[in-house]
Amino acid sequence: MRAEILSIGTELLLGDIVNTNAQYLSKRLAELGVNVYFQAVVGDNPTRILEAYEQAYQRADLIVISGGLGPTEDDLTKETAGAYFGKGMVFHLDIWEPIAQYYKIRGSKPVESAKKQALFPEGSEILPNPAGTAPGCWINEDGRMMAMMPGPPREMIPMFEEQVVPRIQPYLDQTFQSRVLRICGSGESNVEDALRDIIRKQVNPTIATYAKEGEVHVRVTARGSTQEEAEGLLQPVIEACHQRLGDLIYGEGLKSLEETVFYYLNKCNKTIAVAESLTGGMLTARLVNVPGMSTFLLEGLVPYTNRAKVRQLGIPRELIEKHGPVSEETVTQMASAVASLSGADIGIGVTGWAGPSDDPEQPVGLIWMGLTMNGSTKTRKIIFSGDRNRIRFFAANMTLCWLLKTIKEQIE
Amino acid sequence: MRAEILSIGTELLLGDIVNTNAQYLSKRLAELGVNVYFQAVVGDNPTRILEAYEQAYQRADLIVISGGLGPTEDDLTKETAGAYFGKGMVFHLDIWEPIAQYYKIRGSKPVESAKKQALFPEGSEILPNPAGTAPGCWINEDGRMMAMMPGPPREMIPMFEEQVVPRIQPYLDQTFQSRVLRICGSGESNVEDALRDIIRKQVNPTIATYAKEGEVHVRVTARGSTQEEAEGLLQPVIEACHQRLGDLIYGEGLKSLEETVFYYLNKCNKTIAVAESLTGGMLTARLVNVPGMSTFLLEGLVPYTNRAKVRQLGIPRELIEKHGPVSEETVTQMASAVASLSGADIGIGVTGWAGPSDDPEQPVGLIWMGLTMNGSTKTRKIIFSGDRNRIRFFAANMTLCWLLKTIKEQIE
Numbered sequence: 001m002r003a004e005i006l007s008i009g010t011e012l013l014l015g016d017i018v019n020t021n022a023q024y025l026s027k028r029l030a031e032l033g034v035n036v037y038f039q040a041v042v043g044d045n046p047t048r049i050l051e052a053y054e055q056a057y058q059r060a061d062l063i064v065i066s067g068g069l070g071p072t073e074d075d076l077t078k079e080t081a082g083a084y085f086g087k088g089m090v091f092h093l094d095i096w097e098p099i100a101q102y103y104k105i106r107g108s109k110p111v112e113s114a115k116k117q118a119l120f121p122e123g124s125e126i127l128p129n130p131a132g133t134a135p136g137c138w139i140n141e142d143g144r145m146m147a148m149m150p151g152p153p154r155e156m157i158p159m160f161e162e163q164v165v166p167r168i169q170p171y172l173d174q175t176f177q178s179r180v181l182r183i184c185g186s187g188e189s190n191v192e193d194a195l196r197d198i199i200r201k202q203v204n205p206t207i208a209t210y211a212k213e214g215e216v217h218v219r220v221t222a223r224g225s226t227q228e229e230a231e232g233l234l235q236p237v238i239e240a241c242h243q244r245l246g247d248l249i250y251g252e253g254l255k256s257l258e259e260t261v262f263y264y265l266n267k268c269n270k271t272i273a274v275a276e277s278l279t280g281g282m283l284t285a286r287l288v289n290v291p292g293m294s295t296f297l298l299e300g301l302v303p304y305t306n307r308a309k310v311r312q313l314g315i316p317r318e319l320i321e322k323h324g325p326v327s328e329e330t331v332t333q334m335a336s337a338v339a340s341l342s343g344a345d346i347g348i349g350v351t352g353w354a355g356p357s358d359d360p361e362q363p364v365g366l367i368w369m370g371l372t373m374n375g376s377t378k379t380r381k382i383i384f385s386g387d388r389n390r391i392r393f394f395a396a397n398m399t400l401c402w403l404l405k406t407i408k409e410q411i412e
Numbered sequence: 413m414r415a416e417i418l419s420i421g422t423e424l425l426l427g428d429i430v431n432t433n434a435q436y437l438s439k440r441l442a443e444l445g446v447n448v449y450f451q452a453v454v455g456d457n458p459t460r461i462l463e464a465y466e467q468a469y470q471r472a473d474l475i476v477i478s479g480g481l482g483p484t485e486d487d488l489t490k491e492t493a494g495a496y497f498g499k500g501m502v503f504h505l506d507i508w509e510p511i512a513q514y515y516k517i518r519g520s521k522p523v524e525s526a527k528k529q530a531l532f533p534e535g536s537e538i539l540p541n542p543a544g545t546a547p548g549c550w551i552n553e554d555g556r557m558m559a560m561m562p563g564p565p566r567e568m569i570p571m572f573e574e575q576v577v578p579r580i581q582p583y584l585d586q587t588f589q590s591r592v593l594r595i596c597g598s599g600e601s602n603v604e605d606a607l608r609d610i611i612r613k614q615v616n617p618t619i620a621t622y623a624k625e626g627e628v629h630v631r632v633t634a635r636g637s638t639q640e641e642a643e644g645l646l647q648p649v650i651e652a653c654h655q656r657l658g659d660l661i662y663g664e665g666l667k668s669l670e671e672t673v674f675y676y677l678n679k680c681n682k683t684i685a686v687a688e689s690l691t692g693g694m695l696t697a698r699l700v701n702v703p704g705m706s707t708f709l710l711e712g713l714v715p716y717t718n719r720a721k722v723r724q725l726g727i728p729r730e731l732i733e734k735h736g737p738v739s740e741e742t743v744t745q746m747a748s749a750v751a752s753l754s755g756a757d758i759g760i761g762v763t764g765w766a767g768p769s770d771d772p773e774q775p776v777g778l779i780w781m782g783l784t785m786n787g788s789t790k791t792r793k794i795i796f797s798g799d800r801n802r803i804r805f806f807a808a809n810m811t812l813c814w815l816l817k818t819i820k821e822q823i824e
């Protein structure tokens with residue numbers, strides 16, 4: 001099977017955004033065993049979109065499209081597909097009603113053009129979009145397949161995985177099985193180094209590492225004529241990865257770091273509370289990402305100033321003045337005070353210098369983390385490099401990693 | 413002048429790297445006033461590269477290429493250009509010598525194929541590469557121009573700026589000026605609706621809307637034979653946008669919403685403190701994104717549970733039980749208590765249901781915001797739709813918008 005990736009949107013041609021969709025789709029199609037020989041980007045212009053469709057079908061069976069499904073007049077992906085396939089556009093009232101409801105709930109009247117989002121080429125299959133308003137659609141006509149998906153990655157990715165992949169699968173003669181190992185607390189080159197000989201040796205399964213925000217993912221993909229065959233090939237390589245990487249691997253699959261923390265908090269039935277300074281709410285917000293977290297997260301504090309550290313946590317002003325707000329002493333007080341004040345089983349403290357200019361005597365990127373449990377507090381110091389928000393992100397992330405490791409040890 | 417951007421390299425088709433070159437070149441060409449209607453990516457395959465050249469010249473005068481100039485056998489950009497233009501490949505000894513030297517210095521013998529880096533189509537101009545080994549080249553033949561540059565951005569960017577731009581410049585007769593208006597608190601389709609007649613009417617300047625996370629950007633671009641002429645055309649359209657959109661426009665250019673809040677907090681010299689429930693630290697973390705915020709943000713509280721609302725803020729338990737944690741009464745207490753406890757001039761409260769399942773009697777997405785200033789508290793209710801984290805993001809964003817509007821009014 002041959003596919004081409006077509007990204008539609010003038011903002012790509014103007015360089016306003018980077019085309020991460022093309023990368024994501026290329027990678028995933030390669031994993032599925034679909035050959036991709038061309039990627040193209042075209043603006044919101046019906047003549048040029050039509051030309052792009054015509055050229056792509058001269059070379060490929062499948063066009064995977066993102067962008068141009070929105071409510072505005074220059075969103076023309078579906079309309080042009082209708083023209084290409086010689087199909088009229090059909091208005092779907094059942095699709096329109098929840099969209100109209102969306103506008104109504106927000107107290108605004110939908111503009112007339114918003115109805116475009118419920119218009120689809122005749123005979124196409126509608127692909128639901130739980131993450132946004134504009135649904136996608138799928139056409140399969142005389143061996144020419146077209147997947148039309150929205151441009152925003154957080155809408156496109158789940159639609160591709162849940163709606164498009166199953167529609168491609170029947171046309172693939174091999175089955176692919178892949179698993180993703182999630183790693184926190186180590187860089188991509190270290191992970192690659194640990195796995196280098198396995199990566200070099202393997203043809204099937206293949207192993208690829210991906211640097212993600214604050215983590216590294218290792219994807220192991222096996223192909224076989226049956227699912228069992230592919231699974232069977234996968235297993236020994238997954239085990240070898242676990243042997244090499246040990247507890248750097250915090251989980252597998254789609255579960256995020258905070259979801260994994262939630263899973264283990266639930267398993268060991270412990271409540272937590274957070275006092276965070278430089279991260280400024282980021283760490284608590286990461287925890288709150290997970291539905292149901294209110295059972296375990298009792299509260300968060302952001303004592304951003306020294307005055308707030310005194311007021312919120314009762315840390316003696318003299319202690320902060322003597323050791324500084326970024327110190328083992330202060331973070332110990334933060335973790336233990338937030339635990340005892342909130343009544344939580346685990347208290348977390350994070351403080352540090354995010355820069356650009358903070359304390360002249362301590363380096364930007366210096367982080368102290370504290371963790372109070374069962375009446376005692378342990379601390380950890382780490383220095384990150386990067387800009388202010390990268391340092392803050394890594395500080396929150398590393399604290400979550402450390403928390404996870406600690407609660408996992410409680411269970412084992 | 414019309415250009416197309418062509419990126420050559422199988423690693424792009426496999427999704428191993430993101431195509432940032434295409435974004436960089438698109439942005440710069442737009443700034444130079446060169447129209448780019450297509451971007452394409454093709455692998456290291458001579459037939460497909462040739463096809464890409466042929467298609468591009470059907471639509472454009474200039475092809476801007478990155479990738480495929482290296483020493484390996486699958487680097488075929490120049491060879492295929494030679495074939496396309498019917499030119500032989502010429503070996504340049506003066507180019508080869510420093511390359512051979514480069515290998516020698518590193519103690520390695522150049523492989524035979526490395527000589528490819530000194531082969532160029534007859535009659536092409538060689539573009540020096542101070543940042544790497546492979547030089548680029550430039551062909552200008554019967555009105556068809558081709559710039560061939562290396563793939564690594566740190567080699568490509570200086571070559572484009574220093575070698576390619578001066579070669580394009582003589583063909584440009586116009587200069588472009590553009591400005592971006594930033595809008596918060598309204599969707600893209602509403603913004604477009606408000607500007608529809610201006611958008612339709614205008615050829616120069618052009619107006620485009622872009623949906624960003626929680627905001628909408630309006631880009632107005634004018635062209636003229638001089639910078640002053642373009643600026644002069646821009647001004648009345650910018651004013652018309654301001655008239656239509658009023659205080660939905662929170663700023664212009666690159667300054668983010670939180671940076672704009674910081675700017676006005678500084679201008680009116682007011683301190684703030686935040687108590688946020690469903691956003692769980694997101695709002696405070698957004699503020700902390702801005703360096704120097706510690707002067708104005710005194711502290712943040714995340715009273716995620718009812719118990720924490722009582723403990724952190726002293727809100728009477730009966731009040732929460734009577735009206736519920738998501739209510740005008742509770743958010744009023746949150747905003748006023750965090751102001752008085754912290755001693756901040758402005759207190760912010762946010763509470764709501766983020767879902768997926770919360771209070772059966774109130775809708776998921778219901779948000780109450782409270783703002784205390786000068787001893788009085790105002791409140792606002794809003795309902796968002798979407799998944800949990802989208803609701804939380806929008807709640808934090810809308811609260812920042814409202815805060816900004818309030819402090820701007822203080823100054824005016």
